[in-house]
Amino acid sequence: MSMDPERRRLLESLLERKGIRTPGSNGGPGPAPAAAGAREAPASFAQARMWFLSRMDPGSPVYNVSASVRLNGRLDVGALSAALTRIVQRHEALRTTFAERGGEPVQVVGEPLGVEVPVVDVRPDEAMAEAGRIAAAPFDLGAGPLLRAVLLRTGEQEHVLLLAVHHIVCDGWSVGVLLSELSELYGAAVRSRVADLPALPVQYTDYARWQREQQSVALDESLLFWTRTLRGTPPVLDLPADRPRPQMQCTSGASVDVEIDPPLARRLDELARSSGATAFMVLLAAWTTLLHRYTGRTDIVVGCPVAGRERPELEPLVGLFVNTLPVRVDLSGEPSFADLVARVRTSVLEALAHQSLPFERLVEELRPPREIATTPVFQVAFALQNAPAGDLSLEGLEVSFEQVQETTAKFDLSLDLTPLEGGIYGS
DSSP states (O other): OOOOHHHHHHHHHHHHHHTOOOTTOSOOOOOOOOOTTOOEEEOOHHHHHHHHHHHHSTTOOTTEEEEEEEEEEOOOHHHHHHHHHHHHHHOGGGGEEEEEETTEEEEEEOOOOOOOOOEEEOOGGGHHHHHHHHHHSOOOTTTOOOEEEEEEEEETTEEEEEEEEEGGGOOHHHHHHHHHHHHHHHHHHHTTOOOOOOOOSOOHHHHHHHHHHOOOHHHHHHHHHHHHHHTTOOSOOOOOOSSOOOSSOOOBOOOOOEEEOHHHHHHHHHHHHHTTOOHHHHHHHHHHHHHHHHHOOSEEEEEEEEOOOOSGGGTTOOSOOOEEEEEEEEOTTOOOHHHHHHHHHHHHHHHHHTTTSOHHHHHHHHOOOOOTTSOSSOSEEEEEOOSOOOOOOOTTEEEEEEOOOOOBOSSSEEEEEEEETTEEEEO
């Protein structure tokens, strides 16, 4: 749910009618580079919440982010290690660990050490199971490193590369950044040339300081909007299940593939255009319709992630920028689907107009009833991924992505979709 051109146009038209501007769009100062040699920085709001959750459930793999790539051809392991080393040198987030100061987490940026990529011999039919095991291995947020790279060798010129990063220093957009830079840096290392990568304008620690320091009328207005919007929401969306909800939230889960074929995806786009909406809005309307039929509820809150990179200097960084918008949908009065799309369109546009407020601050302000069996504010999520995916092209190698089997779930139910080759695919 990053801000694509169509959604930005719709958002700007709504804001013009209301006479307001998107927080952060007024050209005000953004994060400034930190002084040289700074080694500690406050954690961002999202990192602080992630750190707290890790203390509640140590060693849980639920916030491990991974990518698995099958490589066929003559692989230069030294060039791969050199490329990953350069990425870690460029991005402070990938050499950051977390310490506790006065009961709160702080980022500790380590020295840019070399990245060694171990090579493990496995049978071809065992490669993906081994990749899943490595992806789910716990990270130590205090000791690090929070990036893990392993090569599984299944033949003389056949490998599976597994990259795993803890979510506290990475998000979906970051994976695209990492893969794009890996392509450029590997090619440069193989050819013994200097990679053509621009210097990074800021680092994640600069963003975290800026986020903590900024106090603006726009954020106060956003906080007021969210508290009004979410006032009186029902506490928990109980889905029909095969067994009782456990007393403590469990993160064990699984995934099922979902496919919207190209002809249906084209019809969906046509419906969106005729409704003055986006594909995301139409899909969210369909998703909440399904949830209404499962639960009978007419007041549903769905968590929708946004990229959180509203300023251009943040786009090339690896780090945790993603924010979550709790979109409240009103299904009362038995609306037609066209009417529901219109309601969802309004809710989404208003949410996007106030996306600068970190979800963590909203939870602190709302103080919803905290139950260890459920997540606060919403229990069901929906994402339509349209952030840059990042092209991985390694010189002399055939590259194909492999799906690591999901064994965890952050929420009761999530629908994650990605437009691809004319269709929409996900889980």
